[in-house]
Amino acid sequence: MLSTSIYCHTRNDSGKNDTGNVHTTSPTLTFALLFLGNIIGSGIFISPKGVLEHAGSVGLSLIVWVCGGGICALGSMCYAELGVTIPKSGGDYSYVTEIFGGLVGFLLLWSAVLIMYPTTLAVIALTFANYVLQPAFPNCLPPFIATRLLATICILFLTWVNCSSVRWATRIQDVFTVGKLLALVLIIVVGLVQICRGHYDALRPSTAFEFSQDPSVGQIALAFLQASFAYSGWNFLNYVTEEIVEPRKNLPRAIYISIPLVTLVYTMTNIAYFSSMTPEELLASNAVAVTFGEKLLGMFSWVMPISVALSTFGGINGYLFTSSRLCFSGAREGHLPYLLAMIHLKNCTPIPALLVCCFATIIILCIGETHNLINYVSFINYLSYGVTIASLLYLRKKRPNLARPIKVNLLIPIAYMVFWAVLLGFSLYSEPVVCGLGMVIMLTGVPVYFAGVWWKDKPKWVYRIVEKVTYVGQKVCYVVFPQQDPSEMEPLTASKATD
Incomplete structure (x- = not known):
């Protein structure tokens, strides 16, 4: 029998902390690689087509890619301040819950668990x-069942790795991040x-800004949404703040x-x-990297499918690592359910949370084509980013004396919020069904919150069922509640006395 009064906070013989913290000789480099692994993935092999299609020209699409990185830089600076001011794992969810209260935080959590992470993982x-199977089917698309089966096997294997050891997961991330960076270096x-050699006709200023369609603010906004799928993950290091060694120093550095x-x-x-493909060829390609390699x-074109496979394998591992921490938080x-806040007694990994992420992803894999949900994911992502950075501005006003080890210039969050409002406003105008459905998905969490969280006086049989399920889950997964270190909240609690 596993008692919920047992906590997991142990040290091994070498003195290394086994609560999930990853101690390496170079923690900044380790978490920078983890960060890179979360961002660089399949997006760079999927999004170029969508960005070019909405931007309408090569030159404007390149501007979107550069500006997209600049916007991520502004957002990451804001998240760095929040990460060390509120040193809790969970990222957006933890910050918004702490500042705006349970309902707003739950809506972010609901949309992330329901659609964002499972769909992105899928x-x-x-x-x-697709890239692993493509060499076996050179003249056609791989069979539907084969791609789903291989994708499911990949998800299950990496879930097992993350359940077994945090160290294994970060080692895989290190290896595959380096591998896919080398693949991208090859392309570059x-x-x-x-x-x-002079093959840059599509990049000449005289042709780069020849528009295939009249540019509009709405289409440019959609181009940014497409690029955001490739950049998604820039905030994910904040989801594991409690597992970062010296987060005040290593988080901003990473x-x-x-x-x-x-x-x-x-x-x-x-x-x-664009040095090897015309805009028309890129738009006609279903696998940009493969077309580039061919x-x-x-005769070495087989390198591209393998490289993309390595890239996506590392991306799946990174998303599992961080999304499970959101469920945990x-x-x-x-x-x-409290079962998702428990960790393995020996490995100190959030097994129940990892299993929930795994099964939700497999369900979406079985539903059908998930690429159509990329716009939903991007819209909800940007909606979450804006709410989180708005919470930073609110916290600055509400608690100006709060200890902030990192404090960005106020113009940075304001500039981000202006861009955020323009982007979402014109995206909603250009794609009202897609973006509107994303908002509806988020708002469906309102009745769930009031029924599941706000309503405290539920019938006793409901609590008995929850307790029974939790007890069985503890036995099956061999998990207990982790011990919390009061010092983790020191910056926040210490400042409350001075506010």
Whole structure:
């Protein structure tokens, strides 16, 4: 029998903390690689087509990629302040719950658990399966069942790895992040060689801004939404703040290293694409990297499918790592079943939360095509980002004397909020059904919140069922509640006395 009064807070013989913290010889580099692994994934192989389609020209699409990185930099600076001011894992959810209260935080949690992370994981897993199977089906698309089966196997395997060891998960992330960066370097180098040989017709200023359609603010907003799918993950290091060694120092360092590097890699990768493909060829391609490899690598074109597979494999691992921590944080706040706030007695990994993320992703994999949900995911993502950064502005006004180890210039969150309002407003105007449905999905959490969280006096049989399920789940997963270190909240509690 596992008692919920047992806590997991142990040290091994070497003195290393086993509560889930990842101690390495270079923690900044480790978490910078984890950050890169979350951002760089299948998006750079999927989004270029959508960005170009909505931007309408090569030049404007490149501007969107650069500006997208700049917007991520502004947002990441704001998140760095929030991450060390409110040192709790859970990212957006934890900050909004702390500042705006339970309902707003629950709505972010609800939309993330219901659609954002499972759908994103499903899209990346399907991309992985398609690229792995493509060499076996050179003249046609891989079978529907085969791609779903391979994607499911990948999700199950990486869930097992994350359940077994935090260290294993970060080691996989390190290896595959380096591998996919090398693959992107190959694309960039080959593209630069092409440019040096004079193959840059699509990049000439005289042709780069030849629009295939009249540009509009609404279409540019949708181009930013498409690019945001590739950049998504820039805030995910805040989801594991409690597992970062010295977060006040290593969190901003990892962000400042990663965001400029990602922006440079994405922009140069798109330039490389246009060095070998016309805009029409890129729009007609269902696998941009494969088309690029076939045109330039000849007998070595098989490198591209393998490279994309490595990239997406690491991306799936990173998303599982961070999304499970969101479930963990939500359960710890009482917004999800308490079983999801428990960790394995020996491995100290959030097994129940990982299993929920895994099964939700598999369900979406079985529903059908998930690529159509990318716009929903991007819209909800940006909606969450804006609410979170608005909470920073509110906290500045409400508690000006709160201890802030990192304090950004006020113009940074204001500039982000202006861009956010313009982007979402024109996106909603251009795609009212897609974006409106994203808002509806989020608002369906309102009755769930009042029934499941706000309503305290439920019938006793409801509590008995919950207790029974929790007890069985503890036995099956061998999990207990983790011990919380009071010092984790020191910056917040210490400042309350001075406010």
